[in-house]
Amino acid sequence: MRHSRLTLWLLGGFTLLVYAYKILPVFVVVALAFNPPEFGSFPIVGFTTRWFGGLLDNPAVVTAVKTSLRLAVATAAIATVLGVAAAYALVRYPFRGRAAVQLLLTMPILVPHLIVGVGLLLAFRILGLSRSFTLMLLGHVALTMPFVILTTQHRLQAIPLYLEEASRTLGANGWQTFREVTLPLAAPAIVTGFVFAFMSSFDEVTATLFWRPANFDTVPIYVLSELQNSVSQELNALAAALVGFSVGVPVLTMLLLHLWTSRRRRPARAPEATPAWQPATEGDAR
Amino acid sequence: MSAPAAVEMRRVSRHYGSVAAVDDLDLTIAEGEFVALLGSSGCGKTTTLRMMAGLEQPSSGDIVVKGRRVNDVPVHARNVGMVFQNHALFPHRTAFENIAFGLKYRKVPKPEIARRVARALEVVRLPHVADRLPSQLSGGQQQRIAVARAIVIEPDLLLFDEPLSALDAGLRDELRVELKRIQKSLGITTVFVTHDQQEALSMADRIVVMHGGRKRQEGTPEDIYRAPNSEFVMRFFGRVNSLPGTVTSAGGGTMQVALAEGVSLPVPGDAAPGTKLSLLLRAERLRLVPDDGTPALRGHVTGVDYLGMMVRYDVACGGETFQAIQPAEDAVLPIGTPVALSLRGEDLVLS
Ligand SMILES: Nc1ncnc2c1ncn2[C@@H]1O[C@H](COP(=O)(O)OP(=O)(O)OP(=O)(O)O)[C@@H](O)[C@H]1O
Ligand SMILES: [Mg+2]
Numbered sequence: 219m220r221h222s223r224l225t226l227w228l229l230g231g232f233t234l235l236v237y238a239y240k241i242l243p244v245f246v247v248v249a250l251a252f253n254p255p256e257f258g259s260f261p262i263v264g265f266t267t268r269w270f271g272g273l274l275d276n277p278a279v280v281t282a283v284k285t286s287l288r289l290a291v292a293t294a295a296i297a298t299v300l301g302v303a304a305a306y307a308l309v310r311y312p313f314r315g316r317a318a319v320q321l322l323l324t325m326p327i328l329v330p331h332l333i334v335g336v337g338l339l340l341a342f343r344i345l346g347l348s349r350s351f352t353l354m355l356l357g358h359v360a361l362t363m364p365f366v367i368l369t370t371q372h373r374l375q376a377i378p379l380y381l382e383e384a385s386r387t388l389g390a391n392g393w394q395t396f397r398e399v400t401l402p403l404a405a406p407a408i409v410t411g412f413v414f415a416f417m418s419s420f421d422e423v424t425a426t427l428f429w430r431p432a433n434f435d436t437v438p439i440y441v442l443s444e445l446q447n448s449v450s451q452e453l454n455a456l457a458a459a460l461v462g463f464s465v466g467v468p469v470l471t472m473l474l475l476h477l478w479t480s481r482r483r484r485p486a487r488a489p490e491a492t493p494a495w496q497p498a499t500e501g502d503a504r
Numbered sequence: 505m506s507a508p509a510a511v512e513m514r515r516v517s518r519h520y521g522s523v524a525a526v527d528d529l530d531l532t533i534a535e536g537e538f539v540a541l542l543g544s545s546g547c548g549k550t551t552t553l554r555m556m557a558g559l560e561q562p563s564s565g566d567i568v569v570k571g572r573r574v575n576d577v578p579v580h581a582r583n584v585g586m587v588f589q590n591h592a593l594f595p596h597r598t599a600f601e602n603i604a605f606g607l608k609y610r611k612v613p614k615p616e617i618a619r620r621v622a623r624a625l626e627v628v629r630l631p632h633v634a635d636r637l638p639s640q641l642s643g644g645q646q647q648r649i650a651v652a653r654a655i656v657i658e659p660d661l662l663l664f665d666e667p668l669s670a671l672d673a674g675l676r677d678e679l680r681v682e683l684k685r686i687q688k689s690l691g692i693t694t695v696f697v698t699h700d701q702q703e704a705l706s707m708a709d710r711i712v713v714m715h716g717g718r719k720r721q722e723g724t725p726e727d728i729y730r731a732p733n734s735e736f737v738m739r740f741f742g743r744v745n746s747l748p749g750t751v752t753s754a755g756g757g758t759m760q761v762a763l764a765e766g767v768s769l770p771v772p773g774d775a776a777p778g779t780k781l782s783l784l785l786r787a788e789r790l791r792l793v794p795d796d797g798t799p800a801l802r803g804h805v806t807g808v809d810y811l812g813m814m815v816r817y818d819v820a821c822g823g824e825t826f827q828a829i830q831p832a833e834d835a836v837l838p839i840g841t842p843v844a845l846s847l848r849g850e851d852l853v854l855s
Binding site: 381384385387391398399402403 | 557558559578579580581582583584585586588590592593594595596605606609610653654657
């Protein structure tokens with residue numbers, strides 16, 4: 219099908235509008251956060267970082283940041299350990315019911331967080347458990363483990379089985395083989411999974427609202443509850459910081475991973491150019 | 505009593521579902537021996553090798569190393585060196601680290617590791633590539649490093665699974681000679697899997713021909729080539745002609761067999777006069793000679809395949825086509841040339 223020039227322009231314009239609609243508010247928040255006046259409003263009259271400085275003096279914000287980091291780090295750590303183990307089992311062992319386990323473990327990525335949130339809360343009610351940090355942690359692990367499983371699984375499938383077999387014939391047992399061969403080769407994918415898990419735990423709001431104990435705020439939940447009062451400059455600054463963090467961490471991770479893997483792949487010296495069938499020793503034996 | 509064999513497989517079978525990949529295999533390999541497992545694709549060579557390594561469990565039967573049953577010994581405790589078809593070097597480790605890998609798990613002290621790795625690199629003639637990653641080595645170098653990694657642990661048993669099949673022809677010949685030299689100089693008991701009869705003939709002390717998970721024949725390369733115990737084994741080592749004949753007289757282990765066109769030859773064997781036989785003859789044992797009028801099988805050339813050192817002819821003779829491989833020292837006969845076929849009774853094998 220051929221599009222007329224007009225339809226192409228319309229399509230392009232509409233696409234731009236959609237992106238603008240989604241992204242402009244983010245820019246507005248970030249721009250306002252650096253604006254000196256007390257009440258977050260246009261026009262932009264100058265540049266200041268004092269609203270960010272003010273955040274550090276607000277104990278509620280500091281507590282929320284600490285909570286969020288504690289939760290996200292613990293979530294990512296647990297989700298990574300369990301997720302890597304699950305991915306390894308799913309890729310390397312053809313056990314009965316593998317497809318069902320795969321579906322069950324990766325389902326939370328497909329189900330709306332509202333449903334996961336309510337579901338887990340109900341399950342704990344029935345078991346007679348009250349809301350706690352542990353409950354929240356468990357919930358976050360369930361929500362974020364699919365990221366680790368999927369990235370790791372994908373990578374593991376590309377690691378040939380014979381490398382692990384070679385390692386075992388050389389005298390490394392199952393665990394040593396995993397540590398020395400599988401883990402280093404899968405490391406970039408595992409790091410990616412960890413960061414994914416960390417970020418999605420850090421940003422999670424919907425399900426967390428159901429799980430958190432009273433007066434237990436993560437950063438996004440603090441922002442949400444403060445919004446009900448008013449839009450202050452401090453809140454704009456916090457939101458801007460959140461945006462920076464949410465974009466910065468993954469971008470930085472990708473950059474570092476890229477540097478790491480490309481350094482490992484790039485030949486330090488060019489491979490020998492001599493025809494392969496010549497005895498390889500002559501000349502350059504030292 | 506003689507020392508126990510380096511490896512014994514006693515009535516070993518391995519089933520995958522209803523498929524018997526290896527079927528009731530008996531195999532004894534002596535200390536220091538180089539045995540080739542030879543067979544076409546899917547005959548169970550790899551499965552046999554993997555069971556020796558411990559990477560696969562037999563469905564039944566015992567695997568015995570130096571008199572000790574090892575069925576339940578895990579791979580990492582078996583002390584086997586294995587070289588895979590695709591080298592299987594660890595891509596994130598340098599050549600040095602790859603070779604040192606097995607020594608680490610044998611609690612060899614660091615300075616000694618360095619010494620032994622250096623020696624292994626000398627053995628495979630690559631002392632200068634220690635610091636390179638596998639991706640910085642050529643295919644042949646990678647395979648040599650894989651060999652160094654397997655021999656440096658001084659294994660009880662060295663296993664090769666078609667280690668040369670991924671290399672180009674020239675390199676394959678060179679490495680073939682090299683592997684043989686290394687194996688002999690170190691005296692490591694070796695099992696070498698291949699589907700290439702040339703490789704098996706030139707390298708092995710003993711060849712085991714497999715088919716359908718079973719052993720069809722075993723013996724020295726010469727035995728197997730000279731005295732195949734079946735048409736199957738004979739055909740595995742080259743092109744074979746089959747000639748019909750009739751026994752006219754017999755006695756004393758030799759019988760007179762009449763072929764077509766009044767040709768009659770003494771052939772080893774005993775069968776009652778009048779018996780119809782099918783005789784097998786290798787293409788390289790059938791000679792094309794000028795027609796001098798004496799009784800002979802006659803025909804004319806219908807196909808020529810010039811191979812450099814050799815020429816392979818198709819010759820139509822009666823209703824059949826025979827194949828003859830001749831040294832290419834004379835001028836190549838053009839298609840249509842009338843020829844006589846010369847053959848010797850002792851080269852004929854009963855099918
Ligand atoms: N893991 C497995 N699952 C099912 N069947 C298998 C498995 N491994 C091998 N087989 C079957 O067992 C038989 C022997 O396989 P094996 O790999 O030992 O053959 P091979 O002689 O090494 O062949 P090739 O020369 O092609 O490598 C084949 O029919 C194969 O399909
Ligand atoms: Mg094979």
